[in-house]
Amino acid sequence: KQEVTQIPAALSVPEGENLVLNCSFTDSAIYNLQWFRQDPGKGLTSLLLIQSSQREQTSGRLNASLDKSSGRSTLYIAASQPGDSATYLCAVDNNNDMRFGAGTRLTVKP
Amino acid sequence: GAGVSQTPSNKVTEKGKYVELRCDPISGHTALYWYRQSLGQGPEFLIYFQGTGAADDSGLPNDRFFAVRPEGSVSTLKIQRTERGDSAVYLCASSLTTGRGETQYFGPGTRLLVL
Numbered sequence: 001k002q003e004v005t006q007i008p009a010a011l012s013v014p015e016g017e018n019l020v021l022n023c024s025f026t027d028s029a030i031y032n033l034q035w036f037r038q039d040p041g042k043g044l045t046s047l048l049l050i051q052s053s054q055r056e057q058t059s060g061r062l063n064a065s066l067d068k069s070s071g072r073s074t075l076y077i078a079a080s081q082p083g084d085s086a087t088y089l090c091a092v093d094n095n096n097d098m099r100f101g102a103g104t105r106l107t108v109k110p
Numbered sequence: 111g112a113g114v115s116q117t118p119s120n121k122v123t124e125k126g127k128y129v130e131l132r133c134d135p136i137s138g139h140t141a142l143y144w145y146r147q148s149l150g151q152g153p154e155f156l157i158y159f160q161g162t163g164a165a166d167d168s169g170l171p172n173d174r175f176f177a178v179r180p181e182g183s184v185s186t187l188k189i190q191r192t193e194r195g196d197s198a199v200y201l202c203a204s205s206l207t208t209g210r211g212e213t214q215y216f217g218p219g220t221r222l223l224v225l
Contacts, residue, residue: 004152034213043114043201043216044153089152097166098143098214100152 002027006090006101013080014109021075021104023090028068035064035075036089038103044089048075080108112136114217116202122223123192131187131220135204142185143214144177145201153201159185160208192224 003026013019023033032051036044048057048064050073056065063076077084087103115134123129135142141160145153155169159179167177174192179185189196199221203214 036216041218043218044203046213046215049213091152097168098155100145100154102150102152 002030002092002094002097002099004090004092004099004101006088006104008104009102010105010107012107012109015080015082017080017108018076018078019080019106021077021088021090021106023073023075023101025071025073025090025092025099027092027094028071029094030068031093031095033064033066033073034091034093034098035062035073036091038087038089040086047088077106080106082108082110084108114202114204114215116200116217116220118220119218120221120223122225124225125192125194127192127224129189129192129222131189131200131222133185133187133202133204133217135183135185135202136215137183139204139206139215140182141205141208141212141214142179143203143205144185144187145203147199147201147219149198156187158208165208189222192222194224197222197224 005024007022034049035047050066061078066073087105089103090101117132143158144156147153157167162182174190177187199219201219203216205212205214
């Protein structure tokens with residue numbers, strides 16, 4: 001059974017810092033990996049999707065990498081802003097069976 | 111266009127009661143997914159539909175949980191004889207198809223509290 005782990009569980013940084021969120025998974029036979037953002041009391045918003053054949057994806061200040069063989073992904077956020085404060089979830093897709101990590105709760109202080 | 115909508119946004123019920131949670135997917139999306147999210151955890155897969163049929167219901171925790179999608183659009187998640195442990199946020203998502211790399215679009219969720 002696929003297990004997805006996210007470290008750290010919570011992170012607090014001052015505005016402007018670059019930061020890295022980590023995700024690891026136990027079964028490397030994935031179709032893709034997604035990073036989501038979840039604001040309190042809200043649903044999930046997809047940030048980046050990396051296909052199993054890809055190594056990274058970029059969108060604005062976000063960059064996600066994937067090392068399938070080692071079962072790891074990172075989400076890099078550049079020049080963090082208070083509006084980036086949210087919970088970030090990593091999810092791996094094994095043939096429409098999407099498994100989520102517990103998330104990293106990020107707080108960016110002004 | 112409109113995103114995924116879920117009703118009600120909040121539901122409080124008593125132990126032993128029956129509840130129905132509704133999901134309206136994005137128009138034209140053939141795939142629909144239900145997840146359950148407990149406090150401090152990531153969403154947990156329950157079931158997904160391709161069209162009207164349940165393609166994978168392996169995540170339903172027991173036979174008190176059932177979901178339907180009779181016309182291939184709106185879906186209803188039904189929970190019988192609710193228990194306090196059923197309290198969670200129930201999330202619905204839809205995608206254009208179930209192919210690899212299809213992004214799932216999530217609704218805001220229904221917060222269920224069983225007293």
